[in-house]
Amino acid sequence: MILSDQHMHSSFSTDSQSDPRLLLDTAISRGLTSITITDHMDCEWPEDNTQYIFDEKEYFDVLGKLRADYSGRIDLGIGMEFGFRNEADIVEKIDKRFNELKVLPFDFIIGSTHLYDYGDPYYPKFWEGHNAYRRLMQYYEATLFNVEHYDSYDVYGHLDYAARYVPADTHIEPTRFLNIIEVILKKIIEDGHGLEINTKNLNKGFSVPNPSPTILKMYRAMGGEIITVGSDAHKSEHVGGCFDKARDILLDCGFKHYAVFRAHKPEFYEL
Ligand SMILES: [Zn+2]
Numbered sequence: 001m002i003l004s005d006q007h008m009h010s011s012f013s014t015d016s017q018s019d020p021r022l023l024l025d026t027a028i029s030r031g032l033t034s035i036t037i038t039d040h041m042d043c044e045w046p047e048d049n050t051q052y053i054f055d056e057k058e059y060f061d062v063l064g065k066l067r068a069d070y071s072g073r074i075d076l077g078i079g080m081e082f083g084f085r086n087e088a089d090i091v092e093k094i095d096k097r098f099n100e101l102k103v104l105p106f107d108f109i110i111g112s113t114h115l116y117d118y119g120d121p122y123y124p125k126f127w128e129g130h131n132a133y134r135r136l137m138q139y140y141e142a143t144l145f146n147v148e149h150y151d152s153y154d155v156y157g158h159l160d161y162a163a164r165y166v167p168a169d170t171h172i173e174p175t176r177f178l179n180i181i182e183v184i185l186k187k188i189i190e191d192g193h194g195l196e197i198n199t200k201n202l203n204k205g206f207s208v209p210n211p212s213p214t215i216l217k218m219y220r221a222m223g224g225e226i227i228t229v230g231s232d233a234h235k236s237e238h239v240g241g242c243f244d245k246a247r248d249i250l251l252d253c254g255f256k257h258y259a260v261f262r263a264h265k266p267e268f269y270e271l
């Protein structure tokens, strides 16, 4: 059984209103023994750089206090989901901010590619006027840059994030991206980092998580062992959502354990 949810957002994230206490209470009611809150840190958000960032001092104050309050009932990890970027004119700023933050006592850092070419694939505008195949390939190229450029993250988040949002009227054969995905995975494994299985899509009723089982299998076959499980909940009711299904998928992909990070060290638990 999976008893730890390692990816969720509280009201420290621009796109979540969840009181962190509610996340903890929900996790306890669902029998989880630990969670990690991983709020968004997406510096230099296009058009409004005050979005998707939090004040780290306040963050550690509030979550540190909650960790003590809930001690003995559930173990709270303090994490963040840091958005890596490859646009040439802002890489330096992102580097500076990441270097300031990574030395703070986070338990867990998820590295994610949310933005490419100043846009988020979540929005139709990202795809408009572009060849969808080329655009998705560029997204993976940005991710490859990110895994080569940044260190000090623990796992890479929802590796095929952009593939979720390819316009519905376009069919792109997922196998066309496997070569570049293999190069990305190789770098992640070589550097001693891990991957997450993100159940947000399963919670939404889709049949596959992010990344897809094809990618999870490939990672495992290449020797990848570190896998965390995260609901990516932005609302408390999604905490721990579809973890039974995630377990089945992980077992089917050849995993026997999942990892829980504390102080950036993975501890392994039987699935
Ligand atoms: Zn994300």
Ligand SMILES: [Zn+2]
Binding pocket: 007, 008, 009, 081, 232
């Ligand atoms: Zn997230």
